[in-house]
Amino acid sequence: AVLKKRLVKLVVNFLFYFRTDEAEPIGALLLEHCRITKEEENVFSISFIEEPERKYCFECASEEQCQEWVEALKRASYEFLRRSLIFYRNEIQKMTGKDPLEQYGISEEARFQLGTHQQ
Amino acid sequence: MKLNERSLAFYATCDSPADNSGFLYKRGERHTAYHRRWFVLKGNMLFYFEERESREPVGVIVLEGCNVELCDSAEGFAFAIRFSGAKSRTYVLAAESQAAMESWVKSLSRASFDYMRLVVRELEKQLEEMRWGPAGGGGGSREPPGSWKPKQCPERLPALPAVLPKENGCAVWNNALGVGQPPDTSGCGGNDDEGTPRPPPLPPRRRVLNGEAAVESPSTFCQLHERYSREVARLRQDWLEKWRVPRP
Numbered sequence: 001a002v003l004k005k006r007l008v009k010l011v012v013n014f015l016f017y018f019r020t021d022e023a024e025p026i027g028a029l030l031l032e033h034c035r036i037t038k039e040e041e042n043v044f045s046i047s048f049i050e051e052p053e054r055k056y057c058f059e060c061a062s063e064e065q066c067q068e069w070v071e072a073l074k075r076a077s078y079e080f081l082r083r084s085l086i087f088y089r090n091e092i093q094k095m096t097g098k099d100p101l102e103q104y105g106i107s108e109e110a111r112f113q114l115g116t117h118q119q
Numbered sequence: 120m121k122l123n124e125r126s127l128a129f130y131a132t133c134d135s136p137a138d139n140s141g142f143l144y145k146r147g148e149r150h151t152a153y154h155r156r157w158f159v160l161k162g163n164m165l166f167y168f169e170e171r172e173s174r175e176p177v178g179v180i181v182l183e184g185c186n187v188e189l190c191d192s193a194e195g196f197a198f199a200i201r202f203s204g205a206k207s208r209t210y211v212l213a214a215e216s217q218a219a220m221e222s223w224v225k226s227l228s229r230a231s232f233d234y235m236r237l238v239v240r241e242l243e244k245q246l247e248e249m250r251w252g253p254a255g256g257g258g259g260s261r262e263p264p265g266s267w268k269p270k271q272c273p274e275r276l277p278a279l280p281a282v283l284p285k286e287n288g289c290a291v292w293n294n295a296l297g298v299g300q301p302p303d304t305s306g307c308g309g310n311d312d313e314g315t316p317r318p319p320p321l322p323p324r325r326r327v328l329n330g331e332a333a334v335e336s337p338s339t340f341c342q343l344h345e346r347y348s349r350e351v352a353r354l355r356q357d358w359l360e361k362w363r364v365p366r367p
Contacts, residue, residue, distance in 0.1 A: 012163065012183055012232035027121030032130045032162065050129040078162035079135070081235045088242035095249055100242055109229065111138040111162075 003059055013078045015046070029056065036073045044070050085112060131159060131166040131176045138162070139226040141219060142171075144195075146211040153213060158223075163232045165200075180210055187228040189220075196220035200227065 007018040009025075013032060016025040033049040044066055045055040060066040074080070089112065092100045101107040139160040144153035145167065156167040156177070163183055166176040180200060190197040190211065197213040198220060214220035 014181075025120055029123045030127050030130065030164075033126065033133065048123065048126045048129070050125060078232055078235065081232065081239055082162070085235065085239045085242065088239065088246055092242060092245055092249070100245055101238075104238070106229065106238070109138075110136075110226070111229075111235075 008058070010072055010076055013076055015073070015076075031073065031076045032079060034077070036070055038066070038070050042066050044073075046073065082111060127164070127166075127179060128175045130161060130164065131168075131179070132174065135161065138230065139223060141223070142215060143167075143219075143223065144213040144215075146213075148208065158212075160226055160230060163230050163235075165227065165230070182227060182230045183232060185231070187224050189224065198224050 005020055007020050009016045009018070013030060015029045015031055017027055017029075018025045029046060031046070035047050035049070035052070037045050037047065037055075039045050039057065042060045042063055042065075043057060044060070045057045047053070047055045058069070060069060089100055092098075099107050101109075101112060106112065137159045139158075141158060142155055143158045145156050146153050156169065157171040157173070159166045159168070159176075163181060165180040165182055167178050167180075168176050182200070184202065186201045186203075188199055188201060190199055195213045196215065196217060196219065197211060200210040200212070202208065212223070214223055
């Protein structure tokens with residue numbers, strides 16, 4: 001496989017990639033249900049749950065940059081953010097006895113609920 | 120622009136719960152006729168299918184940087200998702216009842232990643248304040264509820280929670296929180312200003328039993344997790360031993 005130099009931008013749960021001299025991205029990866037794996041030195045890969053053998057590989061300029069990206073990408077999904085929210089909500093509720101989302105009027109929102117729920 | 124469409128389609132159709140779903144009428148782009156479509160909201164993505172049983176969505180609207188508003192006439196329970204920017208379009212949708220319209224407007228206007236991130240940062244801040252006291256020492260200023268100002272990402276953002284699924288983003292939806300889960304990434308060493316590691320807090324259960332005020336020494340989530348998992352291991356051990364003892 002040929003390595004091509006790309007400008008890569010993480011915006012919310014999308015990883016955009018650009019040719020280095022262009023303003024419009026050539027493509028984007030939605031970062032949900034994906035696995036970020038540290039590969040060999042300076043390299044990480046992104047693979048998706050429905051096609052795990054297909055890896056999008058990225059080579060970084062340094063090991064440090066590689067680690068930074070792996071950390072950032074692991075936290076990039078909406079689902080990860082949702083779990084964080086539920087976790088914090090739960091922690092605060094345990095400590096204070098109060099649901100911190102109540103004062104924002106969003107405690108009944110389906111997306112913040114713990115446990116399975118029917119559509 | 121290329122997109123990993125297969126992954127998008129998977130996200131749309133996998134069995135993770137949707138944040139909202141139902142039939143809506145969608146006004147066409149070129150012709151203003153409305154088409155009835157099955158809509159599924161997951162995270163910040165609004166997918167729509169030709170039929171409820173369709174295996175793949177026919178389209179998706181990414182709900183970032185948009186405004187959700189009622190249509191002027193509000194006739195036929197119509198509302199719009201409006202994007203700013205020169206080339207962007209407005210999506211006009213119509214529900215089948217007042218209640219459905221209100222439910223959709225509410226869930227769509229809170230669907231963005233940005234909104235979720237704001238809420239998470241706010242809760243993180245609350246949690247930090249509970250552990251280390253309000254910023255600045257005395258009665259730190261609190262934003263009034265409902266005023267979401269974008270906040271700068273703090274330098275020393277505590278590690279996000281240790282509760283993680285087996286595969287990134289593949290939620291074990293029935294989330295048993297807090298204890299016994301392996302920590303995520305290793306980069307969560309939290310130290311106080313002097314650089315010495317903070318002691319883990321007492322688990323909340325014990326605090327309540329002892330009647331102590333909910334003041335705990337600062338900690339990182341990794342340490343918290345460590346502490347909880349040791350307690351769980353201990354409790355489990357006790358429980359197992361209890362059942363080995365013959366009952367009277």
